[in-house]
Amino acid sequence: MAVLRTVIQDTHRKLEAAGIPDARLEAEVFVMNVMRMARQAIFSEQEAEVSEQQQASLDSMLERRFSREPLAYILGQREFYGINVMVTPDVLIPRPETEGLVEHALFMALMGMETTELTIADVGTGSGAIAINLAIHLPAAKIFAVDVADEVLDVASFNIRAHGVSDRVSLAIGDLLEAVPEAVDLIVxxxxxxxxxRIPTLQPEVRMEPALALDGGDDGLDLVRRLLSQAKDKLKEHGIILLELDPEQVPVVQALALKHFPEGATGVEQDLAGMDRILAIHRQAPE
Incomplete structure (x- = not known):
């Protein structure tokens, strides 16, 4: 019977040979999952035996990964801003750069707005990761989490219930802000x-994610334009919109935003790589 040390080494070798990025880290994650062990344990218990059943489970997971199925779909979950959320192939896998959207929303809510009893719309909620984190950190807020497909909202619903915030997060299905039943203070x-x-040029793993969550049209801004058009009727007078964008799109969307809100103002926040990533749009320019 194989021991943990050799199984990790063998898994690393197989993943590397298959051209999987971060092969060593993924090998450790797969073994941790199969063995149901914490990260420190797989190093401190290197001579622990791996059963035939555990090896078979690992081999099954690796076959899926060799086809470039994303790790998060294989494991069925992803860590995001300190919580684990269930993910399926029906939803986009939450990205580390999107944590910046949560951070900036919390900063705006706690420091830049008149009250923490906010009404918030999370548009394109996917797994619900953003809405859940906002509900956890802003217990007085009322949040609407919106998406366009029942199968997506099924995932969000599971995660919302799993994290105990269903009393503060309401799900809605429809076209962007049209599904939000009242005016809001903050749109995320x-x-x-x-x-x-650009879709065909993406990594194989990304191309396995739902096209509905990736494809923004010819210039990537089809839904952003529609959101800004709808926001005039759904954003309160001193409301704020926070958008995650490709850095190249930021100047274009800034100009679009000021056409819709000529008395407004915009600000840009960078991601961990120093790239312009989060665009803040104020309906009324701050005094």
């Missing part, structure tokens, strides 16, 4: 923003 949106022509 990580909409599809990849240009259609």
């Amino acid at each position: 949106a990580n909409l599809p923003y990849i240009p259609s022509g």
Whole structure:
């Protein structure tokens, strides 16, 4: 019977040979999952035996990964801003850069707005990761989490219930802000923003994610334009919109935003790589 040390080494070798990025880290994650062990344990218990059943489970997972199925779909979950959320192939896998959207929303809510008893719309909620984190950190807020497909909202619903925030997060199905039943203080949106022509050039793992969550049309901004048009009727007088964008799109969307809200103002926040990533749109320019 194989021991943990050799299984990790063998898994690393197989993943590396298959051209999987971060093969060593993924090998450790797969073994941790199969063995149901914490990260430190797989190093401190290197001579622990791996059963035939555990090896078979690991082999099954690796076959899926060799086809470039994303790790998060295989494991069925992803860590995001300190919580684990269930993910399926029906939803986009939450990205580390989107944590910046949550951070900036919390900063705006706690420091830049008149009250923490906010009404918030998370548009394109997907797994519900953004809405759940906002509900956890803003217990007085009322949040609407919106998407366009029942199968997506099924995932969000599971996660919302799992994290105990269903009393503060309401799900709605429909076209962006049209599904939001009342005016809101804050709109948070990580909409599809990849240009259609770029989709075939993406990593194989990304291409396995739902096209509905990736493809933003010819220039990637189809849904952003529609959101800004709808926002005039759904954003309160001193409301704020936070959008995650490709850095190249930021100047274009800034100009669009000021056409819709000529008395407004915009600000840009960078991601961990120093790239312009989050665009804040104030309906009324701050005094």
